[in-house]
Amino acid sequence: MSKYGIKISRxxxxxxxxxxxxxxxxxxxxTPKIFRRIKFTSSGSQAHGLTYPxxxxxxxxxxxxxxTRRGQNYYFGWPATVQVDSTxxxxxxxxGVEIYVTLFTNPLNE
Amino acid sequence: xxxxxxxxxxxxxxxxxxxxxxxSIDTRYNTLKIALEGTGTVTLTGGSVSQVDTQVTHxxxxxxxxxxxxxxxxxxxxxxxxxxxxxxxxxxxxxxxQDSDTIEIQIYDSVSSFPVVDTDVSYKYVIYIDxxxxxxxx
Numbered sequence: 153m154s155k156y157g158i159k160i161s162r163x164x165x166x167x168x169x170x171x172x173x174x175x176x177x178x179x180x181x182x183t184p185k186i187f188r189r190i191k192f193t194s195s196g197s198q199a200h201g202l203t204y205p206x207x208x209x210x211x212x213x214x215x216x217x218x219x220t221r222r223g224q225n226y227y228f229g230w231p232a233t234v235q236v237d238s239t240x241x242x243x244x245x246x247x248g249v250e251i252y253v254t255l256f257t258n259p260l261n262e
Numbered sequence: 263x264x265x266x267x268x269x270x271x272x273x274x275x276x277x278x279x280x281x282x283x284x285x286s287i288d289t290r291y292n293t294l295k296i297a298l299e300g301t302g303t304v305t306l307t308g309g310s311v312s313q314v315d316t317q318v319t320h321x322x323x324x325x326x327x328x329x330x331x332x333x334x335x336x337x338x339x340x341x342x343x344x345x346x347x348x349x350x351x352x353x354x355x356x357x358x359x360q361d362s363d364t365i366e367i368q369i370y371d372s373v374s375s376f377p378v379v380d381t382d383v384s385y386k387y388v389i390y391i392d393x394x395x396x397x398x399x400x
Contacts, residue, residue, distance in 0.1 A: 160267055160289045172295070173322075173394040177268070177287070181295035181391065205340050207331065207388065224345050233347060235339035242339060260331050260340050260386045262301065 185257045192234075192243035192251040200241050204259040208241070210234045213250045220252075236260070297322060298389040304369050308379035313370035317360060320389045325359040328389040330367050335381050343367070351376030353383065365389065 157179035161167040165174045172178065187206060190198050200206060212232040213220045224233055232251050233244045238261075243251050267289030275284050282288050297320060304314035320326065331340045336349035343355040356368040369383055 158268070162292070172297070172391050173324075175295070176289045176291070177293045178295060181297070182299075183293055183295055184388075205333075205338075207329070207386075208340075209329070209342065223342055233341070233345070235334070235341050235347065237337070237339045258299075258388070260333070261384075 182258070187255040187257045190241055190253045190255065192245050192253070195243060195245045197240040197242045199239060200236065200255055202255075202257075203238060205236050205238050205261055207256040207258040207260055208234065208236055208253055209256075210251055210253040213252065215248055215250055292392055294327070295391040296388055297326065297391040299387065301384060301386045303382045303384050306369070306371050306377055306381050306383055308377050308381060310374050311371060313368060316367045316369070316385075318365050318367065318387055318389070319363055320365065321363050322389075322391070322394075324362050324394050326390050326394070327392060328357070328365055328387060330355065330357045330365075330385060330387045332369060332386075333384040335377075335383055340386075346372075355385070 158177060159167055159175060159179070160177045161170040162174050162176050187202065190200070211220045211222050231244070231246045232249050234251060234253055235242045241253055241255070243253070245251055268287055269285050270287045272284055272286045282291060302316060304316060306312045306314065330343040332343060332353065332355045333340050334347055334349050334353050336351070341347045343357045346352060346354045352372045354370050354372060358366050360366040365387065367385055367387065369385065371377065
């Protein structure tokens with residue numbers, strides 16, 4: 153069976169000979185696909201709507217300064233944590249911060 | 263030179279815009295491509311402070327973007343590394359590029375009393391092809 157798909161190289165590179173890191177897009181490789189975003193302004197949980205624990209990333213915004221940091225930042229005094237399981241997203245939010253969680257379609261348990 | 267590539271409008275947009283954020287795919291910009299992903303399990307020793315370091319070889323020859331998530335065995339909740347997360351006991355994870363071909367995942371507990379018995383901890387890593395030094399945009 154012949155290979156098929158989509159491959160696009162960066163400008164100046166022949167798509168037939170470009171190395172993977174010189175491809176803008178290649179359907180040979182999986183790409184992160186955003187499922188949804190969830191905002192937390194207080195501690196709690198929200199159902200994410202998938203049947204498995206999804207991959208995720210999150211940023212924590214200091215509502216006073218407007219600055220945003222990625223993930224846990226105990227050393228900066230902005231305690232905020234996020235976990236996911238197969239049903240929910242859980243967040244612990246301290247006073248003065250908001251959490252923005254991006255959920256991806258990729259499962260964490262496979 | 264003429265423009266080329268692919269643009270696909272997001273499902274929640276009804277008319278083409280000029281902003282890249284309106285497109286679900288826009289090949290004027292690089293796309294994160296997963297080079298390697300996988301899962302694994304380490305065992306933390308019960309009754310003592312323990313740390314398990316795991317090396318994952320990607321052989322890309324440069325230091326790529328990567329992410330690691332770890333499941334706390336007490337409640338099956340996943341956290342994003344680096345983190346410190348306490349359920350009934352504190353689980354920690356640190357990550358680093360050991361060199362240009364290897365990432366390292368460090369999973370450890372912090373007190374000798376937990377976990378009580380040898381306990382398996384699951385992790386997942388995703389290593390991207392991107393970005394490579396000098397690949398985008400000179």
